[in-house]
Amino acid sequence: MSIGEFLLVIVAMLSPFLLIGIPIWVLWVGIDNIGLGTLRKCFQKIDLHETPQPGDVTFTYHTYRGILVWSIQEEHTIWAEPAEARKLLGRLLRFNLTMGMLGAGMVFIPLLAIGNYLAQRRSISKQVRALDRSESS
Numbered sequence: 001m002s003i004g005e006f007l008l009v010i011v012a013m014l015s016p017f018l019l020i021g022i023p024i025w026v027l028w029v030g031i032d033n034i035g036l037g038t039l040r041k042c043f044q045k046i047d048l049h050e051t052p053q054p055g056d057v058t059f060t061y062h063t064y065r066g067i068l069v070w071s072i073q074e075e076h077t078i079w080a081e082p083a084e085a086r087k088l089l090g091r092l093l094r095f096n097l098t099m100g101m102l103g104a105g106m107v108f109i110p111l112l113a114i115g116n117y118l119a120q121r122r123s124i125s126k127q128v129r130a131l132d133r134s135e136s137s
Helices: 003-029 035-042 082-102 109-137
Strands: 057-067 072-082
Touching: 003 057, 035 057, 035 082, 057 082, 057 109, 072 082
Parallel strands: none
Antiparallel strands: 057 072
């Protein structure tokens, strides 16, 4: 069996899933809820605060989710302790690099997600240094 024939068999096997399975899944879950459960899992066991508390850092991160031509971008503003903030930031990056890749902007999402991750990580580090300076004085 040549490589061309092998690829044709793979495409033939995946076609029913793509043509029937994905629309059924989208209708079952609801287009606005795609990836929402996975996003909620990112926030589990993370101690977040509604307002800034002493010793907290803040960051703003955008998440992307969707499927094919439908995508949703959400902005999350977080106040948490530095260790918790770093843990959540890493989870949100992984979310973007998995669930975000299913949406229409799959070419740009890794660049945006990683760039925003690095910027927010740097911001958290600066805030921690400022907190350390204010505590020592």
